[in-house]
Amino acid sequence: MTDIAARLIAWHRRHGRHDLPWQRNRSPYRVWVSEIMLQQTRVATVIPYFERFTDRFPDVAALAAASLDDVLGHWSGLGYYARARQLHRAAQRVLEHHGGVVPETFAELVALPGIGRSTAGAILALSRNVPLPVLDGNVKRVLTRHNGIEGWPGDRRVEALLWTLAGELVPADRAGAYTQAIMDLGATLCTRTRPLCSDCPVTQTCRARELGQQEQLPAKRPRRLLPEKHAVFAMLQNDAGEILLQRRPETGIWGGLWSFPECPAQTDVVDWAADQFDAGVEIVTRAPILRHTFTHFRLSIEPIHLRLRRAEHRIADRPAVQWWRPAEAASLGLAAPVRRLIEKHFPSEPS
Ligand code: SF4
Structure with a gap:
């Protein structure tokens, strides 16, 4: 085992986190769910979601048997919904x-949707x-x-170098303890801003610390301007107070989630x-624009509250377009801005 791996493991034994929910009753399924949830999401945010999700879907069979709506409902608010669908x-x-x-094999795991090399x-x-x-x-x-290491870690050349270094450090017999240790070091001491180098077990050999470059490394992604898109949300309400929601297609943004029908700009x-x-509908109000940023573009949403003009007008439910009481809608898989709009404009009546 390398000296660095040994120091990380010894540090983790005394100072690492040992009581996270996915470390209890540790199983490949629970580790899998936690790893997917932790992508792009902080531990503190993930904990309650992980607990609710694994209570409802305690194993592969329960998750496989559930409807996509049920799964997305338990993911609602965590973002990056492609993770839940996959x-x-x-x-x-x-x-x-x-x-x-x-x-149990790497090849079989990476062949599954949503599971990459890491x-x-x-x-x-x-x-x-x-x-x-x-x-x-x-x-x-x-x-x-x-x-x-200089250069943005998303760059292929830099990433290849990092994979080589990562592979050299994993000890043959203590892979689990080592992996938990290096992940914890990054999450608790070697943090994005203000790393706590004085408490770090590998501070003596750290090049960034030696050169005072902790804040400069890793290098940031080269800046690029995100394109802007615009969407009009038709927030249609009937005389029973129900709102019309439409399930989005499986592919594209918010795939499979419920949203307000989108009127072309x-x-x-x-x-x-x-x-x-x-x-026949009439406009009740034009609500303030809402902005939402995705990885590849920024979306400005123009929400318009509409009402059916005559009580006898009824829009028949179709599988992908349905009326919901606002309180019922809360349990659906909803895109985050849609949830915010429902809470703001259609508050549920007290029970
Ligand atoms: S910058 Fe180096 S010394 Fe500081 S916490 Fe990270 S690995 Fe440890």
């Missing part, structure tokens, strides 16, 4: 092709002690700083609604 699909595949047992490594190292490297955001930060919303739903 986890659900992967569970169905594990049930179908592996008898409900999370695969996640497969983490599942096998943390739950089965298999000596495979992990390169999540925390590990990248530690390795970049410790080795003084530059189109008269009243004419559009009349045409789409064969119903």
Whole structure:
């Protein structure tokens, strides 16, 4: 074992986190769910979601048998919903092709939807002690700083170098303990801003610390301007107080989640609604613009509150377009801005 791995493991034994929910009753399934939730999301945010999710779906079979709506409902608020859809699909595949047992080989794991090289490594190292490297955001930060690596870690050349370094450090017999240790170091001491170098077990060999470059490394992604998009949300309400929601297609943003029907920009919303739903509507109010940033673009949402003009006008439910009482809608898989709009404009009546 390298000296660095030994120091990390010894530090983790005394100072690391040992009581996170996915460290209790540790199983490949629980590690898998936690690793997917922790992508781009902080531990403190993930904990309550993980507990609710694994209470409701305690194993692969329960997750595979659940409806996508149920799964998305338990993910609602965590963001990056493609993760939930892929986890659900992967569970169905594990049930179908592996008898409900999370695969034990790297090749079988990376063949599942949503599992990349780092996640497969983490599942096998943390739950089965298999000596495979992990390169999540925390590990990248530690390795970049410790080795003084310049260049953005998302760059292919830099990433390849990091994978090599990560692979060299994993001890053959203590992969689980080592992986947990380096991930924890990145999450608790070698943090993005103000790392606590004086408490760090590898401070004597850290190049960034030696050069005073902790804040400069890892290098930031080169800046690029995000394109702007615009959407009009038709928040249509009937005389029973119900709101009309539409399930979005599986692909594209907020795939499979429920949202307000979207009226094309530059189109008269009243004419559009009349045409789409064969119903006369009137505008109640134009709500303030809401902004939402995705990885690849910024979206400005123009919410317009509409009402059916005559009580006898009824829009028939279709599978992907349905009326919901606002209180019922809260339990659906909703895009975050849609949830905010419902809470603000259609507060549920006190029970
Ligand atoms: S010494 Fe500081 S910068 Fe280097 S690995 Fe430790 S915490 Fe990170």
